[in-house]
Amino acid sequence: MKEGPDIARVAALLGDPARANMLTALMSGRALTAAELAQEAGVTPQTASSHLAKLEAGQIVTPRKQGRHRYFTLSGPDIVEVLEVLMGIASRVGHNRVRTGPKDPELRKARVCYDHLAGEMGVALFAALEERELIAIDHNGVILTDAGADFAAGFGIDLMALRNTPRPLCRECLDWSARQSHLAGAFGAALLNRFYELGWAQRRRDSRVVRFSLEGEKQFHTLCDGREPAAGRIS
Structure with missing residues (x-):
């Protein structure tokens, strides 16, 4: 069995198009609700909740509850760094x-x-x-x-x-x-x-x-x- 961090799992979490759109929206540094992230991703609220549950389990996003609403933020600035690098690669190889x-x-x-x-x-x-x-x-x-x-x-x-x-x-x-x-x-x-x-x-x-x-x-x-x-x- 291979030892060390499992980058494949993280890559899979980041690689889904809907989740990628959600994470890009969260690069603003603002906390957003599931409904707002659903709109950013172009998916239904139910689908967005499923994606967010996976991102939360993978510690990519962090939920915060305020009143009746749950807000989501990226779990740390290192996630932003990874997203910026991936966006640079996508731009360089023509995936725009x-x-x-x-x-x-x-x-x-x-x-x-x-x-x-x-x-x-x-x-x-x-x-x-x-x-x-x-x-x-x-x-x-x-x-x-x-x-x-x-x-x-x-x-x-x-x-x-x-x-x-x-x-x-x-x-x-x-x-x-x-x-x-x-x-x-x-x-x-x-x-x-x-x-x-x-x-x-x-x-x-x-x-x-x-x-x-x-x-x-x-x-x-x-x-x-x-x-x-x-x-x-x-x-």
Whole structure:
């Protein structure tokens, strides 16, 4: 008998089309009901409940009860990482689904991946942080440099609070649309939250799309270029 983790079981749970659609919807980081996930998957509520029971048993999703409703979330950020890698492979080998309307361009430009910035702007941010030597990559993965810690403090991010969580501070996440890395981990999430706080960007309702205002995008690129962005809230 083979020893070690059973990847076939996990792959089977992720591989069903309806379950894959549910899990993709949960990459937004929001908790969704079975009815909402049924709509995302294009299946009946009864079928969705059966799929969710399998995902829950496999510890891919976590249920949370509030009042009369049960909500589901992904069981951890590592599930998001796997889904992003699989989406990148599907895109590379040509297994793409046809979508109409403005969603695809917006998702490719800027979207939330669980709780951090992904898409073209997420990749640009990762590249800029690395070029400015605010992050570095070594044998342990992505690390925040001393200059990066100074930058974080100046940008209004509480690093001490981030370091006191069990979550990795920085982590590289492969972007499915750009096929390059964007920044995950506690610091990646804190940067996106800071963009929200400054009013540079906002999350589109019921979507993974992150929309930057014209001024917010200007300040974002100023930050990436290593210049001092305008302080205060952007309207």
